[in-house]
Amino acid sequence: KKIFNIIGASMGSYRAASDVWELQNLMREAFGYEMHTCLCYETSVDEIGDIGTAEINLVMRQEGLPAAEVLKNKFDMPFVVSAPYGYAATLAWLEEVGKILGQLPDVKMCARLRLKAQNTASLKMYAMMMGRKKTPQAAVIGEYDLVKGLSAFLRSVGIDVKYKLCSHSLKSIVEPELDIRYISVEKEKIDILKKLQKTLVLADDVSHRLCDSSNVVLRVSAPFIDGAQIATHLPLLGEKGTDFLLETIEAYYQTLA
Structure with missing residues (x-):
């Protein structure tokens, strides 16, 4: 279905809404994926109800690990743990996500990130x-x-x-x-x-x-x-x-x- 979940988006964190927005941008441009459920930010009961339909969980903070483990055991959903800071880290994060999805990140996007990292x-x-x-x-x-x-x-x-x-x-x-x-x-x-x-x-x-x-x-x-x-x-x-x-x-x- 080309959808993903975000886990560990604590609204007590500074710039949490913007960080969620950026993760959506990265997943959309790199893989053509859209966010389904985001715990715990602007999430509906219906989205939580079928959280298991997504292909991957993106865990932003270690507090989200227990939830990711539950979803992995129940729905066999893989997950990636970390929030990428910096161009090189963002590129490495996208490559890790891509391996799980079986899809290479967008070529032009990767080239742009590599150039910025070099600069x-x-x-x-x-x-x-x-x-x-x-x-x-x-x-x-x-x-x-x-x-x-x-x-x-x-x-x-x-x-x-x-x-x-x-x-x-x-x-x-x-x-x-x-x-x-x-x-x-x-x-x-x-x-x-x-x-x-x-x-x-x-x-x-x-x-x-x-x-x-x-x-x-x-x-x-x-x-x-x-x-x-x-x-x-x-x-x-x-x-x-x-x-x-x-x-x-x-x-x-x-x-x-």
Whole structure:
């Protein structure tokens, strides 16, 4: 039927609606597939009732794994776990999905993503040059899968992610990366943020308020208190999300020049 489900779209996540929108764009352009059921965002009882008719489940967050396992056991539905951040990661994600569907992603789309990924390599070279003066560094704060994905992308463009801070306990995470930490004592987290200098800080508004003006900040997680979340077409993941993130990264590099 050329339909898929999304599982783990938490509406408590920042830009969740836009991320779902971007996943739909990727699946439509790459494979000609349309979304059927999305848990838990704008989903009807009827869509949940026949959720087993889709061909594949796209699991955005680890919290969606139990549901994906149930659907796999009951309906023999395969699933892919991860939310792709960065051009190369998006391309790899599409190729993984394509293997399950038995269909190659759209050739022109793949060529476009490869070219964009190659162009970002210049940022890594620029970072190496800047390292003689000031090593580009970042702090990422948010939900586990967001921190993991964004940190990997930042490393690919030459930024050392000095702090990877999860906003929730790691108890439910399967084999969490060792350098992603959950700090239960708020004072320790505050002390880290107040000491940051000339750092790219991808976090929530509360964390940003603790950083001084030498840092470049971008809101990527909740809570958000210094503005509204209105747009549903400004993702953080996928191709369009990477386009957006790179604008802030470019601006950050300029502050180190």
